[in-house]
Amino acid sequence: MTTSNSLVYLIALPLLGATILLLAGRRADKWGHILGTLMSASAFAVGLYQLSQMLGRSNEARPVTQKLFEWISVGTFNVDAGLLLDQLSICFVLLITGVGTLIHIYSISYMSHDHDRRRFFAYLNLFIAAMLLLVLGNSYLNLYVGWEGVGLASYLLIGFWNQKPAYATASKKAFVMNRIGDMGLSFAIMIAFATLGTVSFEGIKAASGTASTAALTAIGIMLLVAATGKSAQFPLQAWLGDAMAGPTPVSALIHAATMVTAGVYLITRSNFIFDAAPTAQLLVVIVGAITLLFGALIGTAKDDIKKALAASTMSQIGYMILGAGLGPVGYAFAIMHLLTHGFFKAGMFLGAGSVMHGMNDEVNMRKYGALRKFMPITFATFGLGYLAILGVPPFAGFYSKDMIIETAFNSGGSKGIILGTVTLLGAGITAFYMTRVMILTFTGKARWDEEAHPHESPLLMWLPMVVLAVGSVSSGFLLSRGDALVNWLSPLFAEHGEHSELMKPIVVSGLALAMVAIGVAIAFLKYSRQEVAAVAPEDVSVFTKIARQDLMQDRFNEAVFMRTGQQLTQVLVKTDEAVIDGAVRGVGRLALGSGSILRGMQTGFVRSYAALILIGAALLIAAIWVVVQ
Amino acid sequence: MDAANYLYLAALLFTIGAVGVVVRRNAIVVFMCIELMLNAANLAFVTFSRINGDLNGQVVAFFTMVVAACEVVVGLAIIVTIYRSRRSASVDDASLLKR
Numbered sequence: 001m002t003t004s005n006s007l008v009y010l011i012a013l014p015l016l017g018a019t020i021l022l023l024a025g026r027r028a029d030k031w032g033h034i035l036g037t038l039m040s041a042s043a044f045a046v047g048l049y050q051l052s053q054m055l056g057r058s059n060e061a062r063p064v065t066q067k068l069f070e071w072i073s074v075g076t077f078n079v080d081a082g083l084l085l086d087q088l089s090i091c092f093v094l095l096i097t098g099v100g101t102l103i104h105i106y107s108i109s110y111m112s113h114d115h116d117r118r119r120f121f122a123y124l125n126l127f128i129a130a131m132l133l134l135v136l137g138n139s140y141l142n143l144y145v146g147w148e149g150v151g152l153a154s155y156l157l158i159g160f161w162n163q164k165p166a167y168a169t170a171s172k173k174a175f176v177m178n179r180i181g182d183m184g185l186s187f188a189i190m191i192a193f194a195t196l197g198t199v200s201f202e203g204i205k206a207a208s209g210t211a212s213t214a215a216l217t218a219i220g221i222m223l224l225v226a227a228t229g230k231s232a233q234f235p236l237q238a239w240l241g242d243a244m245a246g247p248t249p250v251s252a253l254i255h256a257a258t259m260v261t262a263g264v265y266l267i268t269r270s271n272f273i274f275d276a277a278p279t280a281q282l283l284v285v286i287v288g289a290i291t292l293l294f295g296a297l298i299g300t301a302k303d304d305i306k307k308a309l310a311a312s313t314m315s316q317i318g319y320m321i322l323g324a325g326l327g328p329v330g331y332a333f334a335i336m337h338l339l340t341h342g343f344f345k346a347g348m349f350l351g352a353g354s355v356m357h358g359m360n361d362e363v364n365m366r367k368y369g370a371l372r373k374f375m376p377i378t379f380a381t382f383g384l385g386y387l388a389i390l391g392v393p394p395f396a397g398f399y400s401k402d403m404i405i406e407t408a409f410n411s412g413g414s415k416g417i418i419l420g421t422v423t424l425l426g427a428g429i430t431a432f433y434m435t436r437v438m439i440l441t442f443t444g445k446a447r448w449d450e451e452a453h454p455h456e457s458p459l460l461m462w463l464p465m466v467v468l469a470v471g472s473v474s475s476g477f478l479l480s481r482g483d484a485l486v487n488w489l490s491p492l493f494a495e496h497g498e499h500s501e502l503m504k505p506i507v508v509s510g511l512a513l514a515m516v517a518i519g520v521a522i523a524f525l526k527y528s529r530q531e532v533a534a535v536a537p538e539d540v541s542v543f544t545k546i547a548r549q550d551l552m553q554d555r556f557n558e559a560v561f562m563r564t565g566q567q568l569t570q571v572l573v574k575t576d577e578a579v580i581d582g583a584v585r586g587v588g589r590l591a592l593g594s595g596s597i598l599r600g601m602q603t604g605f606v607r608s609y610a611a612l613i614l615i616g617a618a619l620l621i622a623a624i625w626v627v628v629q
Numbered sequence: 630m631d632a633a634n635y636l637y638l639a640a641l642l643f644t645i646g647a648v649g650v651v652v653r654r655n656a657i658v659v660f661m662c663i664e665l666m667l668n669a670a671n672l673a674f675v676t677f678s679r680i681n682g683d684l685n686g687q688v689v690a691f692f693t694m695v696v697a698a699c700e701v702v703v704g705l706a707i708i709v710t711i712y713r714s715r716r717s718a719s720v721d722d723a724s725l726l727k728r
Binding site: 603604605606607610611614 | 647650651652654659720721723724725
C-alpha cells in the first residue's frame with residue numbers, strides 16, 4: 001500500500017468545474033464548455049500520472065490510498081472518507097476520464113445550438129466527479145455516495161430537455177428504477193455492518209474468510225440487486241431504453257461506456273464476497289445470461305437507432321455480468337470486455353449522434369439509408385465499432401467477448417454448456433441486429449424525409465469518433481497481448497486453479513464466428529435483398545410485436561408492480577383515514593360527547609350543587625363503610 | 630342515658646339541615662339550615678368526646694363555632710348585598726355564572 005495526496009484531484013477537478021459552471025450561471029455561457037472539457041482532461045492527466053507511478057512499483061505497492069477526513073466515528077464504527085486507487089480502479093479512472101474527455105469535446109460541437117450548453121457541461125462534470133468517487137471510494141459507504149451521485153447526474157442528463165414531458169418522464173423512470181437498485185446497495189451495506197461490523201473493502205475482505213455463508217450470500221444478493229438497477233440488468237432493465245431521451249453524448253458516456261458498467265465494477269470489486277457465496281454467484285451468472293439474450297432480442301426489433309444501441313448495451317453488459325459471475329477466472333475478462341465495450345459502444349453512440357446531427361435529429365432508422373456516401377467518416381468509425389462488437393478478429397470484441405464465451409463453456413458441467421450456448425446465441429443475435437443497424441442506416445436506398453440534408457459532422461465531432469474507433473480496433477489486442485490485463489488485475493482476485501478445458505480457444509472462436517456469420521447473413525437476406533419499408537410494417541409476427549415492446553417488461557412492471565403498488569397505496573390511504581385518523585377523531589369526539597353530556601349537570605343553581613355534594617359525600621361514606629366492613 | 634341517642638339526634642338535625650339547604654330557596658333559611666348542620670356536627674363531636682373520655686371533640690367543637698361565626702359574618706354580608714342589588718333573597722336567582 002502506498003499513500004498519496006494527489007488522488008483527490010481526480011475528483012476535485014471535475015467537481016470544481018461543475019460547481020463553477022452551476023454557480024456562475026449565464027455569465028459562464030461563453031466559456032463554460034471549455035472549462036468543463038479542461039477539467040475533465042486534467043482529471044485524465046492526473047489519471048495518466050497515477051498510472052505511470054503505479055507502473056513503476058511492484059504488485060504489492062501498487063494500490064494507492066488517501067485518507068481525506070474522518071467521516072463517521074461512533075463507538076466502534078469508524079468510516080473515513082478515503083480513496084483507494086488500485087489496479088482495478090485505474091482501469092475505470094482512465095476509461096471514465098479518457099472517454100469522458102472525448103465526449104466533452106464531441107459535445108462542444110453537438111450541443112453548440114443549445115442555449116443551455118453550459119448547464120450540460122456542468123452536469124457532465126458532475127457525472128465525471130461522481131463516477132470517479134464511485135470507483136475510488138475505499139469502502140462501500142464511500143462508493144455509495146458516488147453511486148447516488150451518478151444516479152443524480154444520469155437523472156439530470158436524461159431529462160436535460162425536460163421541456164418535453166416524455167423526456168422528463170423517462171428521467172423519472174430511470175431514477176425510480178435506479179432507486180430500487182440503490183436500496184439493494186444500502187441493504188448490502190447494512191447487512192455487512194450488522195454481520196461483519198465493517199463496511200470497508202479491506203475490512204470485509206479480511207472478515208469474509210470467517211463470516212457465515214448465509215450472511216455473505218445475503219450481501220451478495222443485495223449487491224446483485226444494486227448491480228441490476230444501475231447496469232440495467234434483468235429484472236430492472238426497463239429504464240435504459242427510455243434513458244435514450246437524453247442528448248446522445250450522454251447516452252454514449254453514461255448509458256454505454258461508464259455508469260451502466262458500475263454494476264460490473266461492484267461485482268468485481270466484491271469478488272471476495274461472491275467467491276465465498278456460490279449461490280449469489282450463480283444468481284449473478286443467471287442474471288447476466290438472461291439479460292444478454294433479453295437485450296439482444298429487443299435490439300432486433302427496434303427502429304430507433306439509439307434504442308437499438310441501448311438494447312445492445314444491455315446485452316453486452318449481460319456478457320460482463322456473466323463473466324464476473326464466473327468467479328476468479330472471469331473477473332479480468334469482464335473488465336476487459338467492459339473496457340473494449342467502452343470504446344466501441346461509445347464510438348457507435350457518437351456515430352449515431354453524428355447521423356442524427358446530419359438528419360435533423362431523426363432517430364428512426366427506416367428513414368435513413370444510403371448515408372455511407374454523405375458521412376464517410378461516421379460510416380468508417382461506426383463500421384469499425386460494428387466489427388468490434390461482432391467480435392471479428394482482430395477487432396476489440398474478438399478478444400474480450402470470445403474470452404467470456406470460452407470461460408463460460410469451460411465453467412464445467414451442464415452449467416458450462418448452457419452458459420456457453422447462451423453466449424454463442426447472443427453473439428449470433430448481436431451480429432444480426434448490428435448488421436441490421438448498419439444496413440438500414442448506411443446502405444440501400446435513401447428513405448429520408450424531404451427536408452433532410454445529410455452532411456458529415458464537423459471536426460470536433462468526428463475527431464473523438466476517430467479516437468474511439470482506434471480504440472475499438474486496437475484495445476482488445478493491446479489488453480490481451482501477453483495476458484496484459486489479466487496479469488495486471490490478478491493480485492486483486494483469488495487464485496484459481498487451471499480450469500478444465502472443455503473447448504479449445506480456437507474451437508470457441510470458430511463457433512462464435514460461425515454464429516456471427518449466420519447472424520450477418522440473415523440480416524443481409526432480410527434487409528439488403530428486400531426493400532425496407534419507410535414505415536415499420538404492422539403485419540408482423542407476434543414475436544416481433546413483443547420484442548418491439550421491450551419483451552413486455554413495461555407491461556409486466558405495470559401490471560405486477562405499479563397496479564399492485566397503487567392498490568396497496570390506496571389500501572394504506574384508506575387504512576390511514578379509517579384507523580389512524582379515525583382513532584384521533586374518535587378521541588376528540590369522545591371528549592366532545594362526554595363534555596356535552598356532563599355540561600347538563602352544570603345548572604348554575606346553588607341548590608343542585610349542594611345536592612350533588614351531599615350525594616357525593618353520602619356515596620363516599622357508603623364506599624368507606626363497605627370497604628371497612 | 631345512652632350516648633348513642635345524642636348521635637341519633639345529631640344525625641336527625643344534620644338531615645333536617647341538609648334537606649333544608651337543598652329544598653328551600655330563601656337564602657336566609659338556607660343559611661339557618663347550614664347553621665343547623667354545623668351544630669349537628671358539634672353535637673356529634675361533643676358526644677364522641679364524652680364517649681372517648683377526652684377533650685379532643687370539645688376542642689374541635691369550639692373551632693367549629695368560631696368558623697361558623699366567621700361564616701355568618703361573611704355570608705350575611707353577601708346575602709344583604711345581593712338583596713340590595715337584586716331585590717331578591719332567592720338562591721335560584723343568583724345563577725349569573727351559568728348565563
